[in-house]
Amino acid sequence: MYKLNKKVIVAMSGGVDSSVTAWILKKKGYHVEGLFMKNWEEHNSDSDMHCSSKKDLSDAQGVCNQLNIFLHKVNFSFEYWENVFQKFLFEYKMGRTPNPDVLCNKEIKFKIFFEYSIQDLQAHYIATGHYVQKRIFKNKYFLLRGLDATKDQSYFLYTINQKVLKQCLFPIGHLTKCEVRKIARRINLIVAKKKDSTGICFISPQNIKKFLNHYLPHKSGNIITTLGQKIGQHYGLIHYTIGQRRGLGIGGIKGFNNIPWYVVSKDITNNSLIVSQGMNNFYLMSIGLIANELHWINDINIQNSFFCTAKIRYRHIDIPCKIVMHKKKQIKVLFERPESSVAPGQSVVFYLSDLCLGGGIIKKRLPVLK
Numbered sequence: 001m002y003k004l005n006k007k008v009i010v011a012m013s014g015g016v017d018s019s020v021t022a023w024i025l026k027k028k029g030y031h032v033e034g035l036f037m038k039n040w041e042e043h044n045s046d047s048d049m050h051c052s053s054k055k056d057l058s059d060a061q062g063v064c065n066q067l068n069i070f071l072h073k074v075n076f077s078f079e080y081w082e083n084v085f086q087k088f089l090f091e092y093k094m095g096r097t098p099n100p101d102v103l104c105n106k107e108i109k110f111k112i113f114f115e116y117s118i119q120d121l122q123a124h125y126i127a128t129g130h131y132v133q134k135r136i137f138k139n140k141y142f143l144l145r146g147l148d149a150t151k152d153q154s155y156f157l158y159t160i161n162q163k164v165l166k167q168c169l170f171p172i173g174h175l176t177k178c179e180v181r182k183i184a185r186r187i188n189l190i191v192a193k194k195k196d197s198t199g200i201c202f203i204s205p206q207n208i209k210k211f212l213n214h215y216l217p218h219k220s221g222n223i224i225t226t227l228g229q230k231i232g233q234h235y236g237l238i239h240y241t242i243g244q245r246r247g248l249g250i251g252g253i254k255g256f257n258n259i260p261w262y263v264v265s266k267d268i269t270n271n272s273l274i275v276s277q278g279m280n281n282f283y284l285m286s287i288g289l290i291a292n293e294l295h296w297i298n299d300i301n302i303q304n305s306f307f308c309t310a311k312i313r314y315r316h317i318d319i320p321c322k323i324v325m326h327k328k329k330q331i332k333v334l335f336e337r338p339e340s341s342v343a344p345g346q347s348v349v350f351y352l353s354d355l356c357l358g359g360g361i362i363k364k365r366l367p368v369l370k
C-alpha cells in the first residue's frame, strides 16, 4: 500500500546518498519514482574534462532496477548553461569566487527540477540525498543542518523558500555518512562502494584549471607585494582566490623571510595578483563584510540588528557575528573577532545553533583598521 497515496520524485544522481534516499522512502510506503538530470552536454568541453554523466545515469538506472522503481530522465543542460554556468564564468571574470553548487541548487534542483516534478510528473514531494533536516512548526518550515557535521550541506541550500521546502524531503539528513553506506551495503546496492563526488557538480577539482582556461580569456601577469614589489608571475587571475597559499610558486625570495605568501587581492585593471606574508596579516583580516542577494528562509526582521553565527565558506567554522542593516537590500555582518580570507563572491550563510536562517553573497570585506 502506498503511504497516503503520496508520490515522491527522488533526485537520483547515481550516487550512494540519493540511492539510499530512494530506498528509505520506498520502505516508508511512498510511491517512489526517480529522476536523473543531465546538466551538461559533452560537446561543451573536452571529453577528459567532465566526469561521466553516462556512468552516473547507468548507476541510477541500475539502482532503480534493484529497487523496482521507474527512472525518468530529463535534460536541463540549456537551463544550467544559461542560469548557472554563465553567472559562474562572469563572477570568475570579475575576480570573484562564485559557488556553483549554491547556484545549481537555487536555479536547477530546487527550481526547475522541483517544478518539473510537481507540475509535469504530478508529485506531492521531491526528495534529495542532501545532508540537511527539515522541521515544521506552526505551519512554517525550517531548514536545519544535517546531523553529520562532517557532511552537513545546509550551506548550499540557504536559498530555498517556504513553498519549495514544504514539498521537499531529506530522508538521510538525520543519518551519518557511515550509516548511509552501511545501509547501502546491507541492501546490496550496486553503488554501495562508489566514491563520493567532489568539486563542481559536473567537473572534478583536478580539471578546474583546465576548464576555466577553456572558457575564460586569461593572461599571465605580475605577482606583487602590498608595497608594490614585483616578486613573481601568475598564470591568469582566474586561477587564484583570496587567502590562497598553495600554487603561488614564490617561496624563498631574496630579501624576504620564509613566512608563506598569501593572495590578499586581485587588481583586475592591471592584471596583478597582490600577495602578503602570513595567514593573519593585516591585508587578509576583516572585521566583517557586506552581503547582498539576501535570502531568508523564515521571516526575519533585519531592520533590527541581531546576533547569530556565519559561515563564510563551506567547511569553515561558524563565526559569532552581529547583523545590521546596511543599505537597501544589503547587510553588514560584524564578526566577534577579525577573520582571515573573506572572499567576495562566496556565500555567507547564517545560523542560530543548527537552524539555517538564510544567507547572501559576500559583496566586499570590511578591513581591520590600521
Ligand SMILES: Nc1ncnc2c1ncn2[C@@H]1O[C@H](COP(=O)(O)OP(=O)(O)OP(=O)(O)O)[C@@H](O)[C@H]1O
Binding pocket: 010, 011, 012, 013, 014, 015, 016, 017, 018, 019, 035, 036, 037, 038, 039, 109, 127, 128, 129, 130, 196, 197, 201
Ligand atoms: N544528475 C543528477 N540528477 C538528479 N539528482 C541529482 C543529480 N546530481 C545530484 N542530484 C541530487 O542532489 C543531491 C546532492 O548532490 P551532490 O552532488 O551533493 O551529491 P552527493 O552528496 O555526492 O550525493 P549522491 O551520493 O546521491 O551523489 C543528490 O543526493 C541527489 O539527490
